[in-house]
Amino acid sequence: MHRIAYLERESIRADVRRPAFAHEWVEYSRTVPAELDARLAGVTIAIVNKLPFTAELIGRLPDLKMIAVAATGTNNVDLAACQARGIVVSNIRGYARQTVPEHALALLMALSRNLVAYRASVQDGRWQRSDQFCFFDHPIRDLHGQTLGVIGSGDLGDGFARLAEALGMTVLKAERKGAATVRPGYTAFDRVIAASDAISLHCPLTPETRHLIGAAELAAMKPTALLINTARGGLVDEAALAAALRAGTIGGAGFDVLTEEPPKDDNPLLAPDVLALPNFILTPHVAWASAPAMQALADQLIDNIEAFARGEPRNRVA
Template identity: 75%
Template structure:
């Protein structure tokens, strides 16, 4: 009999079917870090999303055999501790290959066409007072003919590339920053920074990518360029980004992720003055969260658990 504990049921709005094998199922709407070990005591399978599973917690759970991460990113789990214990960690893949790219282009279009600035202009009565049929208060740029740099080309990056090509954009796939050799079909990291009119991030957060975009990288970008981040907050140095926006190193940024989620009071990325800038858009980690995508995630989550119990684990990270 498998004992399954779902620690953060409220993290997905979907019909989560029960696995097709004998099991005991317990779920909690949400779980705080100090509640984790007690709630997982005796569990053989843990379903997690954002609550951290450090090595100390893994080592305190001798019955644990599988961690089913209800997301793609696995940086919340101490993977080395799981390897030592032989615990299988599986994640979710490909479920957001349409919804995240659509969100990326929502941000790109809003920024390139200055939609929020135009909305404020109309609200302020400028159009109503105009002596001609339109206004020219804010610049508008087309995506057609622009260059998009994509950093990270898994299913989400590839989904963004498909939409970019449909818009008539030139696409550059960025090679790893530290790569000695540039693979066919890729472009050197520094060249992408210098050439792109917009950059979209789709890499995981790990030791290699933490702080990948910092002051030097932002200053290497065109002053007319935009930065889109729907990956993880820690990939971008937030202090450098704020300076870049305020001092005009880049033209704009659209973010769906930041380093602390939800942001605590006083977090610089939710400073009212920053959020009031027309060239900065921040959404609350919802690029992945269309209803069809969440249902696909829930279905794949149970598929992963059933495959593990059947002896054929899938989407294995460790």
């Protein structure tokens, strides 16, 4: 009989049904790395979200047969160690194809129309002191006719591209950085960086994509360009972005992710002067977290576990 441990139950708010096979179930609201060995003793199926499953930890868990990742990203799991041990790793796919693109679009719209600055001005009494029915303190631009660069062409990148095209934007899908050839339907990475009025990131974090956007890329962007990141924090050199925002060499940024989460106070993008900028919006990794999306995630999580128990593992990454 399988023993299942759900290590980070608090990470989603949804109904999680119990698998339809004989099992023992234990769940914890949250778990810290120091508690993993004790909580995983005798466990055959571990449900994890962001906790690190290192090769060393995996080597100490002889009973472990499956890691069910309650998310799409699996960079917290040593997949090579799992493959060497024959441990199945499954992730969640497609559940956020509406909610993440909508959040990315909300960030882009808010920045384009300077909503944060206008809200602050109204709070400060600027409208009440105006000589006419409105005021034009902060520039507003339409998305229609603008060029959007999309980096990452999975469900989320393609979903965001469709929303942008519906608003009349021209979409450039970026080829991989440094690629020798450009695939049909794609545009060279450097060209996308230079030509786009807004750039949105939708790719996974890998050794190849870490700091995909650094000081050189930020300098190559239009000085009015907007950078949207609802993917992974490590895709962007945060210190370089903070410097560009302070210097005004980029139009603005809307982020839902940071390199370390929860972040430390010394993260460059959490500096008080950066957070106070009206052209920088930071949300706490909630682009994925609409109620329908979280329920879809929970349902697919148990589908993955039941498929594994039948001997038909699905959504495998290892």
